[in-house]
Amino acid sequence: MTEHNRLEPAVPWVEVVATETDWDAADPSLLTSMFAQLVLIRSFEEYVLELAAAGLVHGPAHSSIGQEGGAVGSVLGLTSEDTVNGSHRGHHQFLAKALHHVEPKGIDPTAVLSDDVRTVLLRTLAEICGLDRGWSHGRGGSMHLQWHEAGAIGTNAIVGGGVPLAAGSAWAHRQAGTDAVAVTYFGDGAVNIGSTLETMNLAAAWELPLCFFIENNRYAVSTSVEEATGEPRLSGRGPGFGIASWKVDGMDPLAVHLAMTEALSHLRAGNGPAVVEADVYRYFHQNGPFPGSAFRYRTKEEEAEWRARDPIEQVGLNLTRRGILDAASLDGFTAQAKALMAELGDVLLEPLPGGKRGERQIKPSEWPNPTFAHVGIRGDLSELADARFADHDTFDGELTETKFISAVADVMRRRMETDERVVVMGEDVHRLGGGTNGATKGLAEAFPDRVLGTPISENAFTGLGGGVALDGRFRPVVELMYADFMWVAADQIFNQIGKARHMYGGDGAVPFVLRSKVAMGTGYGSQHSMDPAGVFATAPGWRIVAPSTPFDYVGLMNTALRLEDPVVVLEHVDLYSSSGDGPVDDFDYCIPVGKAAVRRTGSDVTILSYLAMTAYALEAVEQVGTVDAEVIDLRWLDRASIDWETIGASIRKTNRVLIAEQGPTGTSYGSWLADAIQHRFFDWLDHPVERVTGGEASPSISKVLERAAMARSEEVAVKLREMMAEGSGA
DSSP: OOOOOOOSSSSSSEEEEEOOOHHHHHHHHHHHHHHHHHHHHHHHHHHHHHHHTTOSOSOOOOOOOOOOOHHHHHHTTOTTTTTEEEEEEOOHHHHHHHHHOOOOOOOTTOOOOHHHHHHHHHHHHHHHHTTTTTTTTTTTEEEEEEEEBGGGEESSSTTTHHHHOOOOOOHHHHTTTTOEEEEEEETGGGSSHHHHHHHHHHHHHHOOEEEEEEEEEEEEEEEEEHOEEEEEEEEGHHHHTTTTEEEEETTTTHHHHHHHHHHHHHHHHHHOOEEEEEEOSSSSSSSSSSSSGGSSSSSHHHHHHHTTOOHHHHHHHHHHHTTTTTHHHHHHHHHHHHHHHHHHHHHHEOTTTTTTTOOOOGGGSSOOGGTTTTTTTTTTSSSTTTTOOTTTTTOOOOOOEEHHHHHHHHHHHHHHHOTTTTEEEEEESSSSTTTTTTTTHHHHHHHHTEEEOOOSSHHHHHHHHHHHHHHHSSSSEEEEESSSGGGGTHHHIIIIHHHHHTTTOOOOOOOOEEEEEEOOSSOOTTOOOOOOHHHHHTTTOEEEEEEOOOHHHHHHHHHHOOOOOEEEEEEHHHHOOOOOEEEEOOOOEEEEEEOOOEEOOOOOEEEEEEHHHHHHHHHHHHHHHHHOEEEEEOOOOSSOOHHHHHHHHHHHHOOOOEEESOGGGGGGHHHHHHHHHHHGGGGGGGGGGEEEOOOSSSOOSSSHHHHHHHHHHHHHHHHHHHHHHHHHHH
């Protein structure tokens, strides 16, 4: 007979219920502040819906009316050093954290509201309306609310997208030696998102002080929890990852506070992450002022049942039952909150000229200046003011023949020795004698707490690195083993890290370095060979570095690690085993941003290339023999860092351009570069800009098919002969 042994979770999974005894034991100031926060947030949300109905909110208005109990109950146990982030439905989370920051002892509903409270509400309202006095000068709007000083590190429009970033914040708290924690708020929809589940696993493995706070409002837009998952008790996800978990009625703010108090004790004691699931209910549809029943995915009876347990009513009844406040005081504060919102609205709005009675518009003076639209996509490079710049022709240190891969490891060792903020993470970077290629050789032994081997979960650890960068206390260097894996982590790379500076106002640093290799020509096939430069060049926010020599790698990596922008450092497997000049003992010089290198001077044609293709271009010129080509190694590939001065000087001399790259034509880097050249230098061109790329297909495993799909020196040589033949009229 087969034995069946029942397995139990290795960590607690409990439900917390507040009793009347708990309500009687609760500190009166806790309950009064809880009531004040709930009412202020509810009044704020109701006013936002009024503005949205009047067409004064451009974009969505995802109200949290009905869900306030979860946010308020969870925040009142936090400090300003603790950090929170949330989802697109995050007004209540942001306001709860911001209000608690400015009034850490609590808000007294019998007193006049402070100027700090008014400022929080006004700036948040302005941000939601897209106005200049908002936290991000109107760029973030309803779904991207951030105030670093309050520990509110940013709500997020991508479902589950902010969860890995919060893990980075939690890691930074612990690495800095504090007992601060991070809380990431998300809903029942995000529970099934890969980035959320990956982060739960990573946080458990690394024992991070991170609370996964699930606001289970039962509907992801209109899809119910029961439709979306086989286990609707969503806190059950926690024990599966070894995470202690609590379930609580989110309509009962005191119960939430009690559960969160237990979870915070667990987190601050260094026992790893926690899950708190709060059952809440949004009274309105996904967006706008209509109930879900209007769209027929909920019944009016269901809505009435949840409204009967309203969090404000629950706290108010217990305040009056205990004689802490009377009904008149409660009603008076509610009226004060509504009046305050109307007053704040008057700061931002004015009567609509020629409009009907009561119609209003945003005051013109409140809008951001249109010239601000593109400010802050990247930084201004002021962080390089004290850098020591050198290039191969100006370097005064000793050079020696150096393997490219040795330069990669040596410069990272130097930076980790001199800058305790630098941390390296990625798959296998702490094993195999320096990762799969030797790029981190010796680092794990020298810096065991700053070389972090990760699970195979690119979304989670890339996003965690992004959260570390946004925290500002550390400088993460994240390695993705192959460039193709960037697309596994695409949300974190492009939606989160690349957009963060601009989205949150343009002045926040994102010191993040992403390393990855192009493995074209190694037989690794379609999913391990891509060159991502062309795609990155279309993405805002990123700087792109492509070193082709050991000397350049050292100088370019040093610059990348000084920058306050995210930088992708591309490496090519062909280069790892190559050798060239490299520094003997000076690993501190920087190569300037936006400075290309002329590898060969010439007068017939300008060849623009990067990475391993630069050497193939030089080889092709020698093969042809009859073409005096100028070969420029671009080194910096992003739109903001292209060396137009060097390129322009060469074009004015040669009047012909060939862009040479290895990868497929569909994701070609040269496609946008050719367009830009023809717009900038049309009058100097005697010939259309030509390009050498691979074919449409990605490289295959077969050695013959792989070679047929990519470009090297032979393809460059053929194109050079064609160009010169056309130029001569032959």
